[in-house]
Amino acid sequence: MRNSLFENMNKQELITQIQQKKSFLCIGLDVDLAKIPTHLLTEEDPIFEFNKQIIDATHHLAVAFKPNTAFYEAYGLKGWKALEKTINYINENYPEIFTIADAKRGDIGNTSSMYAKAFFEDLNFDSITVAPYMGSDSVEPFLAFENKTTILLALTSNKGGLDFQGLKTGNNELYKEVLKTALTWKNSENLMFVVGATKAEYFAEIRKIVPNHFLLVPGVGAQGGNLQDVCKYGLTKECGLLINSSRGIIYAGNDENFVKAAQKAAYILQQEMAQILSK
Amino acid sequence: MRNSLFENMNKQELITQIQQKKSFLCIGLDVDLAKIPTHLLTEEDPIFEFNKQIIDATHHLAVAFKPNTAFYEAYGLKGWKALEKTINYINENYPEIFTIADAKRGDIGNTSSMYAKAFFEDLNFDSITVAPYMGSDSVEPFLAFENKTTILLALTSNKGGLDFQGLKTGNNELYKEVLKTALTWKNSENLMFVVGATKAEYFAEIRKIVPNHFLLVPGVGAQGGNLQDVCKYGLTKECGLLINSSRGIIYAGNDENFVKAAQKAAYILQQEMAQILSK
Numbered sequence: 001m002r003n004s005l006f007e008n009m010n011k012q013e014l015i016t017q018i019q020q021k022k023s024f025l026c027i028g029l030d031v032d033l034a035k036i037p038t039h040l041l042t043e044e045d046p047i048f049e050f051n052k053q054i055i056d057a058t059h060h061l062a063v064a065f066k067p068n069t070a071f072y073e074a075y076g077l078k079g080w081k082a083l084e085k086t087i088n089y090i091n092e093n094y095p096e097i098f099t100i101a102d103a104k105r106g107d108i109g110n111t112s113s114m115y116a117k118a119f120f121e122d123l124n125f126d127s128i129t130v131a132p133y134m135g136s137d138s139v140e141p142f143l144a145f146e147n148k149t150t151i152l153l154a155l156t157s158n159k160g161g162l163d164f165q166g167l168k169t170g171n172n173e174l175y176k177e178v179l180k181t182a183l184t185w186k187n188s189e190n191l192m193f194v195v196g197a198t199k200a201e202y203f204a205e206i207r208k209i210v211p212n213h214f215l216l217v218p219g220v221g222a223q224g225g226n227l228q229d230v231c232k233y234g235l236t237k238e239c240g241l242l243i244n245s246s247r248g249i250i251y252a253g254n255d256e257n258f259v260k261a262a263q264k265a266a267y268i269l270q271q272e273m274a275q276i277l278s279k
Numbered sequence: 280m281r282n283s284l285f286e287n288m289n290k291q292e293l294i295t296q297i298q299q300k301k302s303f304l305c306i307g308l309d310v311d312l313a314k315i316p317t318h319l320l321t322e323e324d325p326i327f328e329f330n331k332q333i334i335d336a337t338h339h340l341a342v343a344f345k346p347n348t349a350f351y352e353a354y355g356l357k358g359w360k361a362l363e364k365t366i367n368y369i370n371e372n373y374p375e376i377f378t379i380a381d382a383k384r385g386d387i388g389n390t391s392s393m394y395a396k397a398f399f400e401d402l403n404f405d406s407i408t409v410a411p412y413m414g415s416d417s418v419e420p421f422l423a424f425e426n427k428t429t430i431l432l433a434l435t436s437n438k439g440g441l442d443f444q445g446l447k448t449g450n451n452e453l454y455k456e457v458l459k460t461a462l463t464w465k466n467s468e469n470l471m472f473v474v475g476a477t478k479a480e481y482f483a484e485i486r487k488i489v490p491n492h493f494l495l496v497p498g499v500g501a502q503g504g505n506l507q508d509v510c511k512y513g514l515t516k517e518c519g520l521l522i523n524s525s526r527g528i529i530y531a532g533n534d535e536n537f538v539k540a541a542q543k544a545a546y547i548l549q550q551e552m553a554q555i556l557s558k
Contacts, residue, residue, distance in 0.1 A: 030390070070386055070393035076401045080359045106410060107349055107383055108437040111309070114349035122355045131385060133412045133432055135439025153412055158387040160414025163460060164453065169446040174453065181442060 010147065011214070011238075014098050017063045018239045022274035025266060026064035026100065026216065028246025029054065029086065030071045035251055037258045047075065047082035052089055054250055057263040059094045061270040064242055066100035066216075087123050098242075100216070101125040104153065109137040116141050120148045127151050129194060129216070132178045136185055143187035149214075150191055154178050155206070157196020157219035179209045192216055195234070197243070200226060203233030212236060218244040220269075227269070231276050239277065245269060289426065290493070290517075293377050296342045297518045301553035304545060305343035305379065305495065307525025308333065308365065309350045314530050316537045326354065326361035331368055333529055336542040338373045340549040343521055345379035345495075366402050377521075379495070380404040383432065388416040395421045406430050408473060408495070411457045415464055422466035428493075429470055433458050434485070436475020436498035458488045471495055474513070476522070479505060482512030491515060497523040499548075506548070510555050518556065524548060 018024050031047045043049040055065060067086055072079035090097050105115040105128065112130075119128045120142075127149035130139055142150040155165055155175040165175040172180070182191055195206055197219035206215070215234055220227050220243050227243060234241050245265075253261025297303050310326045322328040334344060346365055351358035369376050384394040384407065391409075398407045399421075406428035409418055421429040434444055434454040444454040451459070461470055474485055476498035485494070494513055499506050499522050506522060513520050528548075532540025 032393075068386070068390055068393075070384070070390045070397065073397040074393040074401065076397070077356065077359055077363065079397075080356055084356065102386075104386055104410070104413075105349070105383070107347070107381075108435070111347055111349045114311075114347075114353040118349065118352040118355070118358075122353065131383070131410045131412050133410050133443060134383075134435050134437055135442030135444070137437050137439040139439075156387070156413050158413055158416050160416040160418075163414030164412060164457065165414070167448040167453065167456060169448050169453070174443065174446065174448070177446060178443065 013096070014063065014214070015238050017096055017098070018277075021060065021063055021270070022277055023061055023063055023270040024239050024241050024243055024273055024277075025062040025269050026066050026098075026242045026244040027054070027058055027062045027249050027266065028102070028218070028244050029065055029067040029250065030246045031067075031082075031250070032071060033075070035254065037254050037256060039256055045078070045082055045085065047072070047079065048085045048089070050250075051082070051086045053259050054262050055086075055090060055094070057259045058249070058266040059097060061263070061266040062097070064098040064100055064244075065090055066102050066244055066246075068102040068246075084123060087125060091124055099126045100151065101128040104129050104131050106131040106134050106138045108134065109141055112138050112141040116145060120145045127192070129153065132182070136181075139182070140186055143185060143190045146187070146190065148190065151216050152178070152182055152191055152193050154193040155195050155199060155202060157198040161196060176205070176209060179206065183210070192242075194218065197226070197230050200229035200233060203230060207233065207236075212238070212240065214240050214242060216242045216244060218246075220245055220248075227272055228276075235276070243269070243273070292375070293342065293493070294517050296375055296377070297556075300339065300342055300549070301556055302340055302342055302549040303518050303520050303522055303552055303556075304341040304548050305345050305377075305521045305523040306333070306337055306341045306528055306545065307381070307497070307523050308344055308346040308529065309525045310346075310361075310529070311350060312354070314533065316533050316535060318535055324357070324361055324364065326351070326358065327364045327368070329529075330361070330365045332538050333541050334365075334369060334373070336538045337528070337545040338376060340542070340545040341376070343377040343379055344369055345381050345523055345525075347381040347525075363402060366404060370403055378405045379430065380407040383408050383410050385410040385413050385417045387413065388420055391417050391420040395424060399424045399427045406471070408432065411461070415460075418461070419465055422464060422469045425466070425469065427469065430495050431457070431461055431470055431472050433472040434474050434478065434481060436477040440475060455484070455488060458485065462489070471521075473497065476505070476509050479508035479512060482509060486512065486515075491517070491519065493519050493521060495521045495523060497525075499524055499527075506551055507555075514555070522548070522552070
């Protein structure tokens, strides 16, 4: 979503987009050169070319795109350049799209400010994922950007997710303490939370703490989560969910027809979402 | 520290360096264009030029250099390029130096592997700082690199550090649980831990859990920690500490004599360290 004096990203714009597209799909742009169709490898910038074709084919089915920075940093300068070109391409051609830098950053206050500057100003993403371990002053510099969204890790769906997030701290598991504490931070209305889809039964508990905040939900598809289950417990009146799929969409095909395969995979999820939203 | 078939980074090399230089100083290369001497701003790459001069003037007083990636990402492609040039410059000219990418990364397993590739292979850092919130499979891909070091956040010295790290989980605070759990991970011998210097009294407790692992200690100087206090509780037979100073050294001066000012600030710390080591 492009920011200008007249066009500010906010929750309402995202909700409008969800209603218009009948979709709350986020597509993860995690580009691995070992997995993309080989005919793209002769392009000058294969990563960007792959993203561009995926974005063009799926932008009407998705409300958000989420490049994970690890996949770009792994290719050094070329990767960082491809990330810049990708976010610029989305902002110029599909300004309605909500863009997420899946960067999982977090550092002491003045350093987090530098990360916020990098992703919100320099790259002009609408949002960034942030890790909570270092506490309030590691997150508040991101929250200070009023027309930007900070997506805090709460409960992740990976194998080791519960190693610490599931530890009891008093009466609550750590991830609940993270949710509760984050609500007390300055500008907490600019928060969303990452909640993994492999643990759908947790959504009811989470909604008691954050009834209205949007949740970014990875783990549908490749990581084994179920869309219906997540929606049963996680959906709000305003939708309140962004469901991410990465590999299930972008690597649905791996030959010259990869674009059609990706579009079909996105369409199937969007159709399922349209049905859920119509209820 | 440059890696080759014949020259592998390991703990012993770091210890040897500490003994030879009588120093366990790490210098944080957190370059902010608003703070460096203005005469450098006309250089083609002011960030790298600043780093190069600081490194040349202080490499004999320090055993480690630690660029914080936030300060480079904030300048986009130029910043990433300056980071590449900086790490290459150290590896080529001062291969004995232990290099730390202060990146505080961490993601699900396959994604952490991409970060490990970016910093250990592409940039050839000896080590990287990693956040623990996502648990075992977010850290083990870094630990899998046998001649590299993974520096896990345990107890940080920032204002919000105790928001979650200080929460009681059973009988222990979370940061102690992180230390204990990390020791059970595969290749845990490749771990160091970040422990902030503003809480010197915690070092005695921490040494009960990790008696031998190296601790990277930010917060001496600008963040208010005291070197003597930290060493009283944190020092091991092999030293076991890397004390970081960033702003206190690199911004000791801000005119054309900034190099001498930085060298003097580093020298004062090194002399204090030499005295501590001689006891």
